[in-house]
Amino acid sequence: MRILVICRHDPFKARGGTEVFTNNLAVELVRVGHRVTVAYGSSKTFWGPMKVPYEVSRINRHEMKLLNVPYLMGLELLLKSIRLRRIPFDVAIGLGAMGIGPLFLSLRSSTPRPILAYYAIDCRFLEYREQIFALRQRGLSPRLIDFVLRFVPFVLMDKVSCDSSDLVFASSRDTAEALRAYYGTSQSKIRVLYLGVPDDFADGFDSVETSVPTFLHIMTDPIRRGTVYLLRALQIMCTEYHAKARAIIVGRDSFCENVARKLDVDAMFVDRRIPRDELKRLYASCTCQISPSVADGFNMPVLEAAMFGKPSIVSNASCLPELVKDGFDGYVVPLADVNSLAERMSRIATDEKLRRRMSRNAREKAKDFHISAVARNLIQILKEGG
DSSP: OEEEEEEEEOTTTOOSHHHHHHHHHHHHHHHTTOEEEEEEEEOOOOSOOOOOOGGGGGSEEEEOOOOOOHHHHHHHHHHHTTTGGGSOOSEEEEESSSSHHHHHHHHTTSSSOOEEEEEESSOHHHHHHHHHHHHHHTTOOOOHHHIIIIIHHHHHHHHHHHHHOSEEEESSHHHHHHHHHHHOOOGGGEEEOOOOBOTTTTTTOOOOOOSSOEEEEEOSSTTTTTHHHHHHHHHHHHHHSOOOOEEEEESOOHHHHHHHHHHTOOEEEEOTTSOHHHHHHHHHHOSEEEEOOSOOSOOHHHHHHHHTTOOEEEESSTTHHHHOOBTTTEEEEOTTOHHHHHHHHHHHHHOHHHHHHHHHHHHHHHGGGBHHHHHHHHHHHHHTTO
16 A cells, blocks of 8 residues: 655654654554655654664655744645655545645545545644643643644644545544544544554563652653643652652753752653663653643553553543553543642552552553554555545
């Protein structure tokens, strides 16, 4: 099958969740024999060097060099997709709200016309509502300019992408419901298909535990990921439960670093540009992965940690309860409830038998999210015509 995959940034350099999954999916599709072209808006790099799979050399890469200005992105894609129309595709898969809709409208006139599938990583309308909640938790108010420059264009592009596609893959049931509720996307068009991680993601790394319980947190966005809740819970855990623990936070944010200093907690902030293998070592050596998120279209760290047999503690926001079963492979706590978060962190840190049981369950659960299974299910749905 000839497949065009489209995302906002170069998936072989950028390390946002959408780009990571695009990388995983494209490499797996090539591995099982499909011809893949990856088109992306820019080659901006977010993370440090990583090992590049052999399959990447067999992927046709097409950079459209977009300016990444929300109101211009759709128009740019429409104009720059002319070159893509010259290449015959059986399927075009767009990932994330980056103006896929205008590109799909252009590809509709291609001959032969490919199947147009939009992979909704989240619902931008719901994401914005949840971000407003997070800002208010910080005592801030959303700015009008953010509404005009970020909310309006991305929500419009998200909706147009759903409307102009033949098939919509939703990354979670939560996202699927939001697309129906806010955009009126037809139920018959939506298929829930969770994201996935490489089958061999944890190969070559032995899971160990440090002498001091360590909680790993991937801070791709400090507001959405609820980083401050983790810091406050860490303080409660140490002062009220008298449990010594530390947090390793991958990502830098001056506000969160100031909060950590004021709370006097043991929190180490690591630059996001660390090599991918170093990130894997952090997964392998942590006690637990923490995602007290306010909003998450999908949370890759939960799956990546599970590949190493590490449980996760997550909030009950967005898709997170779909990824973690409370008391089985981690815990689900109420959103913004730092006392409940601290209690669950203390329980995992001090109960070795509980950790071993959750570790086995997490590792077993991770098999359901192997990228080989995700790609296989995706191709099967496409062959059946949605």
